[in-house]
Amino acid sequence: MELTLWEFIWSLILGIAFGIALQKAQLTKYSKIVNVFRFKDLSVLKFMLTTLITAMPLIFILKGMGALSLSNVNPTYFLGNFVGGAIFGVGMAAAGFCPGTVAGGIGQGSLDYLIPGGLGFLTGAYIFGQTYTSVFTKLSSIGNIGSITIPEWLDVNQWLFIFFFVQMTLVLFYFLEKKGIK
Amino acid sequence: MDWIIEQMRKKTWSPYAAGVFFGLVNVLALIMISKPLGASSAFGKLVGLGLSGVFPKAVDIMYFKFVAPPAVNFTVIILLGVVIGGFISSKMSGDFRWRTVTDEQWIDMFGPAIWKKWVVAFLGGIILEFSAGLAGGCTSGLAISGTMQLAPSGLIFIGGLFTTGILTSLLIYGKKW
Numbered sequence: 001m002e003l004t005l006w007e008f009i010w011s012l013i014l015g016i017a018f019g020i021a022l023q024k025a026q027l028t029k030y031s032k033i034v035n036v037f038r039f040k041d042l043s044v045l046k047f048m049l050t051t052l053i054t055a056m057p058l059i060f061i062l063k064g065m066g067a068l069s070l071s072n073v074n075p076t077y078f079l080g081n082f083v084g085g086a087i088f089g090v091g092m093a094a095a096g097f098c099p100g101t102v103a104g105g106i107g108q109g110s111l112d113y114l115i116p117g118g119l120g121f122l123t124g125a126y127i128f129g130q131t132y133t134s135v136f137t138k139l140s141s142i143g144n145i146g147s148i149t150i151p152e153w154l155d156v157n158q159w160l161f162i163f164f165f166v167q168m169t170l171v172l173f174y175f176l177e178k179k180g181i182k
Numbered sequence: 183m184d185w186i187i188e189q190m191r192k193k194t195w196s197p198y199a200a201g202v203f204f205g206l207v208n209v210l211a212l213i214m215i216s217k218p219l220g221a222s223s224a225f226g227k228l229v230g231l232g233l234s235g236v237f238p239k240a241v242d243i244m245y246f247k248f249v250a251p252p253a254v255n256f257t258v259i260i261l262l263g264v265v266i267g268g269f270i271s272s273k274m275s276g277d278f279r280w281r282t283v284t285d286e287q288w289i290d291m292f293g294p295a296i297w298k299k300w301v302v303a304f305l306g307g308i309i310l311e312f313s314a315g316l317a318g319g320c321t322s323g324l325a326i327s328g329t330m331q332l333a334p335s336g337l338i339f340i341g342g343l344f345t346t347g348i349l350t351s352l353l354i355y356g357k358k359w
Contacts, residue, residue, distance in 0.1 A: 002253050002254070002255050003254065003255060003256060003259065007215055007256055007259075008256075008259055010214040010215050011215060011256040011259035011260050011263065012259050012260075012262070012263045012266075013263070014207060014210065014211050014214070014215070014219060014260060014263065015259060015260035015261065015262060015263015015264050015266070015267060016263040016264075016266050016267040016270065017203070017204075017207045017210075017263075017267060018204070018207060018219060018260065018263065018264050018267060018322070019263060019264035019265065019266060019267020019268040019269075019270075019271065020190075020203075020267040020268075020270060020271045021200050021201075021203050021204040021207065021267075022200075022204075022264070022267075022268065023267065023268045023271035023272055023277070024192070024194065024195040024200050024271055024275075025194070025195060025197050025200035025201075026193075026194050028268055028272075028284075029284060029285045030284050030285050030287060030288050031285055031286070031287035031288075034287070034351055035287075036347075037344070037347040037348045037350070037351035038348075038351050038352075038355060038359055043197040044197075046197035046198060046201065047197040047198075047200055047201045047204070048201070048321070048325065048326060048340075049201070050197065050198050050200075050201025050202055050204075050205065051201045051202075051204045051205040051208065051326055051330070052205070052326065052329055052330050053205070054201065054202050054204075054205025054206060054209075055205040055206075055208045055209050055326075055330040056329075056330045056332070058205070058206075058209045059209055059212060059330060059331065060332075062209070062212075062213070067213070068212050068213055068216070069216075070212075070331050071216065072216075072217055072218055072331075073328070073331045073332075073333050074218075074318055074319055074323075074324055074327065074328035074331070074333040074335045074336060075318060075333075075335065076333060076334040076335040076338070077318075077335070078338060080316055080317060080318065081317050081318060081324075081334075081335040081338040081339050081342070082338050082339070082341065082342040083313075083316060083317075083342065084313045084314065084315070084316035084317020084318065084339065084342070085313075085317050085338065085339035085340065085341065085342025085343040085346075086313075086342035086343070086345060086346045087309060087312070087313035087316065087346070088309075088310060088313040088314060088317060088320070088339070088342070088343050088346075089342060089343040089344065089345060089346035089347035089348075089349075089350065090309060090346050090347075090350045091305075091306045091307075091308075091309030091310035091313065092306075092310065092321075092343065092347055093346070093347040093348075093350035093351045093354070094302055094305075094306050094309075094350055094354065095302055095303050095305075095306025095307065095309075095310065096284075096288070096306075097303075097306070097310075098221075098310055098320055098321045098322075099221035099222040099224075099225065099310060099311065099314060099320040099321070099322070099323075100221035100264060100320065100321060100322040101321075102307070103221060103261050103264035103265050103268065104264050104265070104267065104268035104271075105268065105284060106265050106268065107264070107265045107266060107267060107268020107269035107270075107271070107272060108268050108269070108271075108272035108277060108278055108279070108281075109272065109278050109279050109280045109281055110281045110284040111280060111281060111282050112281065112282060112283055112284055112296075112299050112300055112303045113284065113303065115300070116300040116301070116303040116304035116307070117303040117304070117306070117307050118307070119304060119307065120303060120304040120305065120306060120307020120308045120310075120311070121225040121307040121308075121310065121311045122225055122228060122229040122232070122307075122311075123229075123304075123307070123308050123311075124225070124307055124308040124309065124310065124311025124312040124315075125225040125226040125228070125229045125311050125312075125315070126229045126233070126240075127308065127312050128226065128245075128311065128312050128315035128316075129226060129229075129230070129241075129243065129245035129246055129249075129250070130243065130245070132243075132244065132245040132249060132315075133244055133245075135316070136315065136316060139316060140318070145334075147333070148333070148334070149331065149332035149333060149334075150332045150333070150334050150337075151332060153334055158332065161332065162332075173198075
C-alpha cells in the first residue's frame with residue numbers, strides 16, 4: 001500500500017460517489033452508451049457536459065482563492081490524444097462501456113462486464129505495458145506541449161474561456177430540451 | 183436523510199442531476215486527494231499486482247518497473263469504490279440483477295447468445311484499455327478530468343472518441359442506425 005489512511009478513506013468515498021453517479025444516470029447500461037453515438041439518447045453527452053460546467057468554474061474559483069492547485073493537468077500531445085481517443089471510440093461504441101462504467105456495471109451484477117470485460121481491460125493494460133517504449137513513448141513525443149491549459153496555450157483570458165464554455169453548453173441544453181431531444 | 187434515501191431508491195436520475203453531483207465529486211477529489219478522478223490506470227496496477235505474484239518475469243519490464251509499479255494506490259481504491267457505488271445504487275433502487283448480457287437492446291439486435299456479447303466485451307476491453315493508455319486517460323480521467331482543468335488533451339480526446347464512436351455504431355447498426 002502506498003497510501004495513507006486518509007487517502008484510502010477519501011479515495012473509497014469518492015469512488016463510491018462516482019459509481020452511484022454512473023449507475024443512477026444508467027451509464028452502466030450498454031444501450032445508454034451506444035445510443036449517444038446513434039443520436040437516440042444524448043444522456044452521456046448531457047451528463048459529461050453538466051459535470052464539466054459544474055466542476056470547471058468551481059475549480060478555477062477555488063484555484064484563484066488559493067484553496068487548490070492544479071498539479072496534475074493532463075499533458076497534451078496532439079497525435080496521441082487524438083489517435084487514442086479515436087481507437088477508444090471504436091471500443092466504446094462496440095462494447096457499450098468504458099473503464100469507469102464497466103466497474104459501475106460490475107456492481108449492478110453484470111457478469112459480461114465482470115468476466116470478459118474485466119479480463120479484457122487487464123489484457124489491454126498488459127499489452128500497453130509491453131509496448132510502452134516502442135509505441136507510447138514515440139507517439140507521445142509528437143506534438144507534445146506538456147501540461148498546459150487552453151487559456152495558457154492560446155493566450156486568452158481563462159474566465160472568458162470558461163464563461164464561453166458554460167454559456168455554449170447552456171444554449172445547447174436549452175435547445176435540446178426545447179426540442180424534446182432525449 | 184429521508185431525502186437522500188428517497189433519491190437513492192430512484193432507478194434513474196436525470197443526466198443533469200447526476201452530472202451536477204459528479205461535477206462536485208470531481209472538485210472534491212482535487213481538494214481531498216489533490217488528484218483528478220480516473221478509472222483506466224487502475225487496471226495497469228491490478229494486472230501488475232496479479233502477475234508479480236504468479237509470473238514475476240512478465241512484469242520484469244521497463245513499464246512495470248519504473249512507469250507504473252504494481253501497487254495498491256489511490257486509483258485501485260477508487261475503482262473498487264465505483265464497483266461498491268454501483269452495487270449500493272442498484273441494490274437500493276431494485277436495479278441489481280445478475281446479468282449475463284447487458285442489456286435488452288443488445289438482445290434485440292444480436293440475439294440472446296451469451297458468447298457473442300462476451301467476445302465483444304473481451305475485445306472491447308482490450309481496445310479500450312490500450313487506447314486509454316495511448317491517449318493518457320479515459321472518459322473520466324481525460325475527457326472529464328482533463329477538460330475541467332482546461333487541458334487541450336481533454337477536448338482532443340472527446341473529438342476523436344465521438345468521431346469513431348458515431349462511425350462504429352453506424353457500421354454495426356447499419357439500417358437500424
